[in-house]
Amino acid sequence: MRLDAVFKDAGHYVAAMSAAYLHASGGLTIPLLKQICAGSGFMSPNRARAIVDFLLHIGYLEPPSDDPVTGAYRPTDRFLRAWCIHLQAALDAASSLIPDLAILCERLTDPEIFATFLTIQASRLHALSRMPDPFPGLRSAFLHPNAGSQILWALALAGTDDAFEPVGTFAVPLRHLAQQFGVTDLHVRRLIDKAGDESFLVYHGQGRHSFTTEGFAVVRFHFASQLSEMIECARQLHEDCVAPAPSSAAASA
Numbered sequence: 073m074r075l076d077a078v079f080k081d082a083g084h085y086v087a088a089m090s091a092a093y094l095h096a097s098g099g100l101t102i103p104l105l106k107q108i109c110a111g112s113g114f115m116s117p118n119r120a121r122a123i124v125d126f127l128l129h130i131g132y133l134e135p136p137s138d139d140p141v142t143g144a145y146r147p148t149d150r151f152l153r154a155w156c157i158h159l160q161a162a163l164d165a166a167s168s169l170i171p172d173l174a175i176l177c178e179r180l181t182d183p184e185i186f187a188t189f190l191t192i193q194a195s196r197l198h199a200l201s202r203m204p205d206p207f208p209g210l211r212s213a214f215l216h217p218n219a220g221s222q223i224l225w226a227l228a229l230a231g232t233d234d235a236f237e238p239v240g241t242f243a244v245p246l247r248h249l250a251q252q253f254g255v256t257d258l259h260v261r262r263l264i265d266k267a268g269d270e271s272f273l274v275y276h277g278q279g280r281h282s283f284t285t286e287g288f289a290v291v292r293f294h295f296a297s298q299l300s301e302m303i304e305c306a307r308q309l310h311e312d313c314v315a316p317a318p319s320s321a322a323a324s325a
Contacts, residue, residue, distance in 0.1 A: 074130045074131070074132070074154070075154050075155070075158055076222070077126075077130055078127070078132070079221060079222060080218055080219045080221060080222055080253065080254075081215060081216060081217060081218055081220050081221050082114040082115070082211070082215040082216065083109075083114050083115030083119060083123065083216070084123060084126070085221070086109075086112050086114045086197070087105060087108070087109075087120075087123040087127065088127065088132065088151075088155070089155075089193065089194060089197070090105065090108050090194065091127065091132070091133060091145065091147050091151070092147055092151070092152060092155050092190050093190040093191060093193070095146060095147050095152070095187075095190075098144055099136075099144025099145055099146045100124070100133070100144060100145045100146075100147075101136075101142060101143065101144050101145070102120055102121060102124060102141055102142070103141075103142065105120040105123070105124065106120045108198075111198060111201065111202070112197070112198065112201040113201050113205070113211075114201070114211075114215065114216070124145060127145075127151075128145070131148060131150060131151070132147060132148055132150070132151035132154075133145045133146065133147060133148065133151070134146050134147075134148055156180055156181060156186055159180055159186075159189065159193075160177045160180055162302045163176050163177045163180065163302065163306055164177050165299065165302070166299060166302045166303045166306055169299075169303065170303055170306070170307075172310070173303070173306045173307070173310065175310075176189075176309060176310060179313075184313070185309065185313050188309060188312060188313055189305060189306075189309045192308050192312075193305045196301060196304065196305060197301075200301075207290050207293075207294070209270035209271070209272070209290070210270075210272075210290055210294055212266065212270065213263070213266045213267045213270045213272060214263070214267065214272075217262075217263050217266070218255055218259065219253040219255045219259070219260075219263075220263055222252075222253045223249055223253060223260065223263055224291070226249060226252070226253075227242075227244065227267075227273075227281075227283075228295070230242045230243065230244070231282065231283050231288075236292065238282070238283050240282055241276050241280040241281065242280065242281065242282065243279055243280055244264060244279060244280070244281050245279065246260045246261055246264070246279075264281070267287075268281075270287075271284050271286060271287055272284060272287035272288075272290070272291070273287065
């Protein structure tokens with residue numbers, strides 16, 4: 073499964089999510105993706121063509137049968153299955169807090185429920201993207217750069233204990249991170265330096281860093297917000313598709 077390739081940064085994730093979401097409404101086109109890029113703020117419209125080519129390369133999109141510029145690219149069955157598994161894993165985590173949501177993990181394989189969830193998720197994300205960004209430093213340091221999201225996960229795991237509390241200093245092996253996420257050592261170094269400039273990390277020498285108090289608070293909020301969004305999407309899906317409709321007698325009472 074190649075989902076790790078679309079989890080590298082926010083731009084790839086939003087593009088992949090949009091491809092899945094637009095599957096039921098005609099497919100993804102280059103002009104439409106450019107609009108999504110501009111509206112989301114997670115990537116520039118100039119990246120649209122490159123991201124589509126990337127999704128084609130890893131077998132997640134099928135090329136249009138007509139004009140490659142205006143024609144619709146459709147997600148492959150392989151991609152839709154992988155995306156469904158991704159959402160099921162996220163819902164499984166959400167159900168640890170809201171047990172009633174556990175039923176959605178199984179029901180998500182229903183094409184209608186899957187499509188509804190994608191619509192809810194995409195509409196909420198696009199609405200949130202139009203709001204002022206409370207933490208632009210997080211976006212510039214981790215969410216925009218290639219593999220930035222993955223490196224943030226790695227740093228969060230290395231720099232916290234089982235209760236997700238900071239552990240003090242921790243090693244940041246540049247070469248290991250570069251090899252793990254398919255980027256260069258220099259790219260990782262620049263990303264870590266940017267995180268320092270944005271007051272997320274402090275360098276202590278000999279390859280060891282620590283989160284700043286303020287920086288870690290933002291990181292914690294970022295991950296909590298992702299889980300909260302998944303819960304809200306699941307709740308809305310439960311209300312729309314899973315929860316039993318009131319009987320006519322109850323409705324008239």
